[in-house]
Amino acid sequence: MxxxxxxxxxxxxxxxxxxxxxxxxxxxxxxxxxxxxxxxxxxxxxxxxxxxxxxxxxxxxxxxxxxxxxxxxxxxxxxxxxxxxxxxxxxxxxxxxxxxxxxxxxxxxxxxxxxxxxxxxxxxxxxxLLGEVVHGPFQIDDRRKEIKYREEPLALSPTEYELLKFMVLNHGIVLSKTMILDRVWGYDFGGEENIVEVYIRSLRDKLRDKEHRLIRTLRGAGYRVDLI
Incomplete structure (x- = not known):
């Protein structure tokens, strides 16, 4: 960079x-x-x-x-x-x-x-400071709160946007559910950890990531975005 x-x-x-x-x-x-x-x-x-x-x-x-x-x-x-x-x-x-x-x-x-x-x-x-940030097939424009995947804008809820942005910006790093909850939902979140799984499933659907090659699950550790 x-x-x-x-x-x-x-x-x-x-x-x-x-x-x-x-x-x-x-x-x-x-x-x-x-x-x-x-x-x-x-x-x-x-x-x-x-x-x-x-x-x-x-x-x-x-x-x-x-x-x-x-x-x-x-x-x-x-x-x-x-x-x-x-x-x-x-x-x-x-x-x-x-x-x-x-x-x-x-x-x-x-x-x-x-x-x-x-x-x-x-x-x-x-x-x-960065305006639009490009990582592999992703373009993140935080001013517009928009993420494009392979040039196509994704229809994301505010929470989906924050979750995908966090994961893409930290691509290649294993992110635990606890870390994701703290960074995306906040330290005072009182809900269940499985909310992360629900949102990950939704993101995979929108990214057409049926084989989980883009958002990988590492059993017992968390999730990792691999730029493909």
Whole structure:
């Protein structure tokens, strides 16, 4: 994905060489970039710089990344947070995501993967910056709340639109029912999990996906969109 003019990224890390490497790489990609060496500087930049995406290291002296993430989400919930850590520990990842982090990368990481994850966060959280987004046979126009499949507009209810958009934007990733419910129906949804199955069935009908090649079911894990 090419960088979009006007997209602002804040880098937060206490290791100067990492900040320099990421700053140079992201500027070369066309992003507007600011850096912060610690949590306090990050929170100051949050108000002044108003970034779309924050790349946030976990292991920092003083205020760690978890506390910074918590404070960011309390005041700027729309800001996308991608957490970086040297710890390949499931508990750390769960803690970060529970505090509101939108994605997680374990150091060392591939710069191309970071770019892909930044792109995914922009598509998910700032679709107006993108206008129409194309993924394989899908065209998503969030301003018109319209999705086309192979150039043909789909007749979708508002919930079907949000569900298909979420799945297409995260294509190739296994999405559990719980994750889908949280992102599409909301954390306070009090209904049954089988509502997801009902909507998936409806989407498959509208996509003529009788063989489930487009929206795949992974038994015991969830669903995955494969672009075909």
């Amino acid at each position: 090419k960088a979009i003019k006007g997209v602002k990224i804040l880098l937060v890390d206490d290791e100067a060489h990492i900040l320099q490497f990421l700053e140079m790489g992201l500027i070369n990609e066309g992003y507007e970039v600011k850096t912060a060496p610690d949590g306090h500087a990050a929170l100051e930049s949050l108000e002044k710089f108003a970034p779309h995406v924050i790349i946030l290291d976990v292991m920092m002296p003083g205020m760690d990344g978890f506390e910074v993430c918590k404070r960011i989400k309390e005041t700027a919930d729309h800001t996308a947070v991608i957490m970086l850590t040297a710890k390949d520990d499931v508990r750390d990842r769960v803690k970060g995501l529970t505090l509101g982090a939108d994605d997680y990368l374990v150091k060392p990481f591939n710069f191309e993967e970071l770019l892909a994850r930044i792109g995914a966060r922009l598509r998910n959280q700032f679709p107006d």
